[in-house]
Amino acid sequence: MxxxxxxxxxxxxxxxxxxxxxxxxxxxxxxxxxxxxxxxxxxxxxxxxxxxxxxxxxxxxxxxxxxxxxxxxxxxxxxxxxxxxxxxxxxxxxxxxxxxxxxxxxxxxxxxxxxxxxxxxxxxEPDGERRVSHAPIVHRDEHEDAKGYDAWLDFYYRQMLELLNLGDKHREHLLQERGFTPKEIQIRGYRSVTDNYRSRYMLTKELINSLKEDPVGVPGFALMEKDRLRYWTLVARNGFLIPFRNLLNQICGFQLRVDDPRIIRLPKGYTANLNNGEVDIIDKQSEAVVWKGKRDNFPVTLERGTATLEPGAKYVWLSTSRDVERGVAQGARIGHPTPAPYHVAVPSAVLEKWEAGDLISNVFDVTEVWWGEGPLKGDIAADLTDKIHIQAAGVKNYRQLFEPTLQLNPKRIVIAFDSDAQEKVDDVGKTVLQCIEEAKKLFLPKGIELYFAAWHPVQKNGLCKGIDDLLRLQLRPHMHALGGEQYPYEYPYHEKNR
CATH class of the missing domain: 3.90.580.10 (Zinc finger, CHC2-type domain)
Structure with missing residues (x-):
């Protein structure tokens, strides 16, 4: 112009x-x-x-x-x-x-x-042709992709866990790299899932036959329409599932720790199917499979460009949404219409006896509540502190911790987000500071004490990004009082009997 x-x-x-x-x-x-x-x-x-x-x-x-x-x-x-x-x-x-x-x-x-x-x-007037079109007007039903209520999700997810196992590879990771005991692993309900198409379909079919209910509104399940067929299936990749539990010990969602987080990037006009470790690249127009192989064979040269692998998220939600292009006629999003869940982590000995539907304050001391990020880290830290840890999926979701904490009305809150806030000052650090300021305004007037747990990410015994890393090295964070009655802090770490 x-x-x-x-x-x-x-x-x-x-x-x-x-x-x-x-x-x-x-x-x-x-x-x-x-x-x-x-x-x-x-x-x-x-x-x-x-x-x-x-x-x-x-x-x-x-x-x-x-x-x-x-x-x-x-x-x-x-x-x-x-x-x-x-x-x-x-x-x-x-x-x-x-x-x-x-x-x-x-x-x-x-x-x-x-x-x-x-x-x-x-x-x-523009010098050349128009380069950006109008956004399509999408008329969405407010109930489309809506997840069900917590009791329904818990009902379906618990039966799903009964039908799944934990693979040796994932068990070894939890034992050796995370420090769990075999009993803790069993109590907490971690399970392996696969990208094997038939395995996921047969699991879903068995669930429906057992419960006499379709998984409508259950994130992770999708109603597929392909080749004139219509059927329900679980949508997942190779990895293991980590349950998210609410204050009533209802399982309201899962994060999937992906074995290979790399994402396939395709040129325009192609799509890909994953099944049992194999990748099929399909031409959308002809619907023909134009390449078949494994991830290790990438990059792949195609007629209209190159298919590559790029870094992706290690932890993803078990969640689905309607996608006609991929044959998903119906799904359920983990964050719709209510936000994605928080996770209540308690010591495994408490979890073993905690009945679904019973408020945690009826079975465990909630005088002190710890905040953190990541369900797996919370599970580890709960066993090492003997305290309740309420975990957000990530630090940016910190506001999800406010409501359940208010319901418990503890005497004190310990904020223990990952130590990378010290390194990523412009993003994560700002978010943590924002969380602290909002928490002070909300909880201090109610007489609830606030403490911030801080530690250096590099220790002589190893790296300590999360509070779980620090506790496993039998180290203690520095406790900074943010307001309320200051008291001699009795550090809760205890040695586990292995």
């Missing part, structure tokens, strides 16, 4: 409402690509790299929901290209400054290849 040369003289003008509406209707994914962002699909999200760069993409764009977010920073996200452009250019999501707003609109129109109009009648 020649208007970029005239930009300084245009900053005092006002953008026409129709141009602003046109900008707000642009497709987020196409706009990000037009800006030069590298995009790869992960489920319904299209992932790209956050500002400043990183090894694993953590900025997600969901075109069907018309939203984007930076998963590493609380509250950073938006619903249109204006907020996305502001994030990319100014590391902010607002354009409150008038001149910045006008300049951003001019630049967005230039990138998208759309006309620009001002309220005084001045207008500019």
């Amino acid at each position: 020649t208007l970029l040369k005239e930009l300084p003289s245009l900053l005092k003008k006002s953008i026409a409402d129709e141009t602003v509406e046109e900008i707000r209707s642009l497709d987020l994914k196409e706009f990000a690509i037009a800006m030069g962002d590298e995009i790869r699909r992960v489920g319904k999200w299209y992932m790209t790299y956050r500002n400043g760069g990183e090894r694993t993409p953590s900025v997600g764009i969901n075109p069907s929901e018309r939203i984007w977010m930076d998963f590493t920073r609380q509250g950073i996200g938006g619903k249109d290209v204006l907020s996305y452009y502001a994030y990319r250019m100014y590391d902010d999501i607002s354009l409150k400054n008038r001149e910045r707003f006008v300049e951003s609109c001019v630049q967005i129109c230039n990138i998208a290849g759309i006309p620009l109009k001002f309220k005084d009648g001045t207008s500019f």
